[in-house]
Amino acid sequence: MNLKQLSELLELSQTTISRALNGYPEVSERTRLKVLEAAQRHGYKPNSNARKLATGRAGSIGYVLPVGRNVDLDPHFVEFLSGLGEHALAREVDLSLTPAPYEREAEAYHRIAASRSVDGVYLSSMRNDEQRISLVRKLGIPFLAHGRALIPAEGYAFLDIDNEGAFHDATRLLLHLGHTRLAFINGDTDFTFAVHRLNGVIRAMTAHGLPIETLQHHSAAMNEENGYRLAMALFRDTDPATRPTGVLSASMFTTLGIVRAFNQLRLRMPDDVSIITHDDVFPFLKPESFTVQLTTTRSSIRAAGARICERLVDIISGVEAGAVQEIWPVDLVVRATTGPAPAEGKRARGRAAEAAE
Amino acid sequence: MNLKQLSELLELSQTTISRALNGYPEVSERTRLKVLEAAQRHGYKPNSNARKLATGRAGSIGYVLPVGRNVDLDPHFVEFLSGLGEHALAREVDLSLTPAPYEREAEAYHRIAASRSVDGVYLSSMRNDEQRISLVRKLGIPFLAHGRALIPAEGYAFLDIDNEGAFHDATRLLLHLGHTRLAFINGDTDFTFAVHRLNGVIRAMTAHGLPIETLQHHSAAMNEENGYRLAMALFRDTDPATRPTGVLSASMFTTLGIVRAFNQLRLRMPDDVSIITHDDVFPFLKPESFTVQLTTTRSSIRAAGARICERLVDIISGVEAGAVQEIWPVDLVVRATTGPAPAEGKRARGRAAEAAE
DNA sequence: GGACCTTTTCAAAGCGCTTTGAACATTTGG
């Protein structure tokens, strides 16, 4: 059933039917009702491709999905997607994923732009050497960034969380608790969020008069394996009098590995070591789901997804103008993995001896 | 730059250019090269909506994304998506996600069918009371199911793993190791995969002459929390002489929780309890990433995603005909969490006393 | 009742592509 058939059936012009269906005012209520009822009854739905061609609007938002050997979509993405999807539903837009390997990303954006398959895109996982912003701008694709480039002055719209503030506050808490030897198991510092977090740590240490050279900083993809590996490296062979007593961790998955290392080394939280983890609020892995409940910096990545969708739709429709830069504060939620730094005396040595066996 | 402009530029008809670009034979090599070069140089890409309208093909595959309060996309989905994306790239198709709450799922498929926005869909998370197969068939949307309904005789194409065989084999291993009190922390038995798995467990027990009433079976969404909760319920207050010694777990996330419970209860793997987990091969959470490396039934959900995409594209293009039903075998990978059932004597009691303190 | 608005409907022209059927150009075979 297409428009023409319906129009013949109703003995009305295609124009009138189109207008009735799309809520234009220049059609009488009586005919509108008649049309609506007939469309419903015959299950008429406009062909989306024809409509897209005629209007130039695609009714969907796009994302270039990184794929390939070295790229793993991680669970962060699925949570983000959930939020996005929820809002997309409300706004009746679809989400179109264009897979592309990292090296051919630019090509994917070119294709998107030329083919008009989506109305706008969102960018995420912003990198230090971010190319995409100027690219999509050049291509004239409306966009919204999740996260931001290192130099935020460039004047584009984004949504980000206050990574710098979050890790500043977390670090300050550790410092106030008397920790003076800190380790930071960070995400990949090719991404700006990791750089911002490091900046936050450094700012807090500097403000506290602690030389930043004392920070043990490691950068790697946020997963269990790396958490375990780096925690083992940091704690296995290290003199208990000099090893870190406070750890900052970039994600729940990283912490999963760190905790495994701690268990293996018989280090106890928070007696031997305190840890603060960033929590993106996964429904499938919660900070309460650890034997010692995790102290976290918390920000729902799902909520960010919903908001991104909302704003991107607004940007596309022109409701949101200019380069709105939205930065969400991050909660610091104190649970059980943070405590006073262990005393340097007998106790620490005792534990160390135990761990060595 | 559109086709008309390009044709004027080259002083060729739109027909010729279209054919040159789409690789039709009735165009001379010389003109084809000329056209290709000019298209490249001016960055011409056909408008995808116009092409879709003209051909009736959408160049994308669809998925109805479940959203809403009670629905969480879980990490399984993101891995599946990675695989799908990889193959989608190779075949140059996009992936279109239509969000819909569970109650309005049917409506979403109707919209997809009427609007012709995708060429085919895949269905996943098949339920016992599966409605979608007959629906999409009625609507005439080409489809491929990931998983299968309870009665597989209905004659539709699917890809599934041998859940029944996997859990049969896992159970048989436990039985051969002397375990006689088994627990199965299953996924939600509203889904068929969980039913198939339960069938596998039952078949193995029956074959071994163990009454199935002795199986402690629990069904819940596969996450850390439920794993922990159910393991605590199973093991906390139970007489060590009667509590389970062998556990089957539906996912890595479930096992994360089970292991937490075991740690808390001071139960040791495999001395006090053996456990076999289904592993979907997540790059971010591996069976080796447990203090005691997990024995697993293994099947890559990512590979399934890639294969689904491949076959769906074939189905759409007519290369794959008929109702091909593909079932993948599942590996049983023995690592360190499986061992002989503990003897009923002194040792088990000793441990129990310890756990009780 | 006719002039003048306002409301409602319509025919037709796109949107940018693919594809059909015909025309023109070039080879080939006898």
Add this chain to the structure above:
DNA sequence: CCAAATGTTCAAAGCGCTTTGAAAAGGTCC
């Protein structure tokens, strides 16, 4: 050298919708 066969290009007709500009219908007022 001409007819047939083959190779190459083209004009025009869709695909199914939206939207413009004009026409028809219905009200209002003096």
